[in-house]
Amino acid sequence: MNRLYDLVVMGGGSGGIASARRAASYGKKVLVVEKSRLGGTCVNVGCVPKKIMYAAADLAHSVEHDLPAYGFPNFNAGDVQWGLLKQRRDAYVERLNGIYARNLKNSGVDFMHGISTFGTDGKIEIDDKALEADVENVLIAVGGKPVMPEIPGIEHCINSDGFFELNERPKRVAVVGAGYIAVELAGVLHGLGSDTTIFCRKHGVLRSFDDMIQSVLHDAFQRDGIALQPNSSIARVDKDPTAGSLSITTTTGQVHDGFDCVLLATGRTPLTEGIKAIFNCQVFMKYLGLGLEHRGIEITRNGFIPVDEYQATTSKGVFALGDVVETAALTPVAIAAGRRLADRLFGGLVDAKVDYTNIPTVVFSHPPIGTIGLTEEQARKQYLAEEIKVYTSIFVNMHYSLYENPNDKPKTAMKLICVGPSQRIVGLHVIGRGADEMLQGFGVAIKMGACKRDFDACIAIHPTAAEEFVTMAPWGLS
Template structure:
């Protein structure tokens, strides 16, 4: 049987675009891609890229104070949301144009509409057109969800935070994950009075406890009202504001309430259930190590599979899919030891196991140091940073590296190479320190602070 295409990709985010481009451009496959919204997906349009630009914008508030301490005659000014937002939108438009051109230049046919599956080899577009394809790749990503409670419709999510007409005077951010914690820092830095509720005992659940503790403490020092063990009971409209009743017995008014309490895979209404593609408890598409679903011609990558929901992982999965299906070289995706940066303020970089995870599986040594960095200390700041290594007592391998510091994301990318290669504590010790930088502490810690 002949098909219209060798590959039809549903979803124009980072993973889908990469797979389409490589399959068409490097293997000569006939490829089509359908996207119902903007090209670039969550990361480029409503995630990491605009978020990081907002982080940059919010960090300038402190720089004026620091500059004065270093002898610069600079005066603080007000943050102009309109100026920043205009430039932000222009940058996102530019990036979307790049994504569209990448596909066009590699000969990928694109459809700016929703697509769903009719059977294992047939795609139906929103306008009723049907296309046949040998292989299907679903890369539809995920979306934020707000839990249902009285007044929940008054909340916004991370999707809408980039499109505020004006900055609120007071904002409540609900959630304790990295998205909630990052936006608490952003809003606070932009001059918004910021409160964060998290129902758990500490923010950033699942990460190293010592690191999470320091980040929360620093966020509070920066002026964010972080309220742990607290959740929203109900919300009501109160003039232009939102009245929020909380589980800790308080009642407050906010201009904006943003929920960042979870995301769900975009796998509904794709026709999957009728053709035998299995889905999990959260609605995610279940795949094997080669990203193949229960239907042999259908594959899925990225957040819609709810494996490791990170942009570079979706891209890796897309590349492995092409290698497996179009180059005949079965390539499973390695989800082990993925370095990650969280752009809280202070920034957090992490790779490998937390102290708690490592200690639960084998005896470990913990090397850690927390100190005031030179740049901030000179300016009279009280901010602290953390450098931490978790080491196996048996193999001496570094099982985890955790950095809480300005530029932690840049540092963890490089430390991640060493940890992925299986470096031992002695490999770190043999490396001469770069002085004076914060990261030199990673190679000068001689004595463990504790064993676990």
């Protein structure tokens, strides 16, 4: 072997590519192997195309609901040219695929298209052929995929990946799930004119979020016309052989029919599944599995690869990040982990690692949500009651001030959760117009340990919604 790779990256998603390019910047020889399109879930069937669809739905909502209040003619969101929107969105994603490829090339990173696994000797194989090179380090960043539950009629359903393959706007949609993917896609579909119903197993959606966020979002569903079917677990999906419509039967026997699309957003699973089945079906596993057992790497019951705080697996020289590990499944988290790993391995920053505390998170719902830190419920479990001070504010964004019917005006809600004599902010939550864009700056402040007095000392930018965070009554005067 006359080639040496300091790093081989299994998977060409955002985290893997970020790590590869950072390693190459230190003069290291790097190879990225990807079986599909570069950019991973985020670029191809996640953050990027979703944000475009969100923007389209947000525009449709503004034109249909906001512009009449400002004296402009009405508009029907159902008039959207879905096919044209999809064509332009897909073309944009394809351009990004090309940009990722050029960035790898310009960074001096080698790229191979294929399926990378560990062979029986523990060495890297690509499409079942040994990689003829010495490899110092391996990064597993193969990502995940949507979960499809094993229920009768599952073949009639689509998942979040399938959403981006829709060539026409469905007229009546059932979205099954309670997480951010279900909420976001339901909002997009409804905003673009689809009659949308959300089915969730328990009392509502986004149950891990602060109670205030859940309450305001549920009110927004009711105001906007998104139907919510709580306490509804799906038992089966049937297709009418004549009409072609779909019906959902819940585990309690309730039947909901007349849908032309059932979208399942019930979670994601890492692309490590099926590894143990190698003893039953060798060929099947060479395609789906990574051959982790050949490096002595075990997976958790849920298919995740255990890693330490430095992304290291139990096998020397093998690391993992992104959706295959049990950390926050967010693209920026994977990117940060990939860069820190390269900094530590090749840049001399021996302690470089990701800090997983206080990660700012946005949900592109309608209205959008921004959150960082503890929920009020979490804070009350972690701190004594007398240590906690909570500030809240619910108001109407000035953007909606000209609505004639007060009941039609969307609400913005904010919450600060503070602890201790200094009132250090341990949680910040906001739902309302602009929440997605305002959170980044507040995220920096909280990451730096900001206290309520720091917010109080900041001059408000008026008139904005964000100013409410720095004008809440200070020091217990609320």
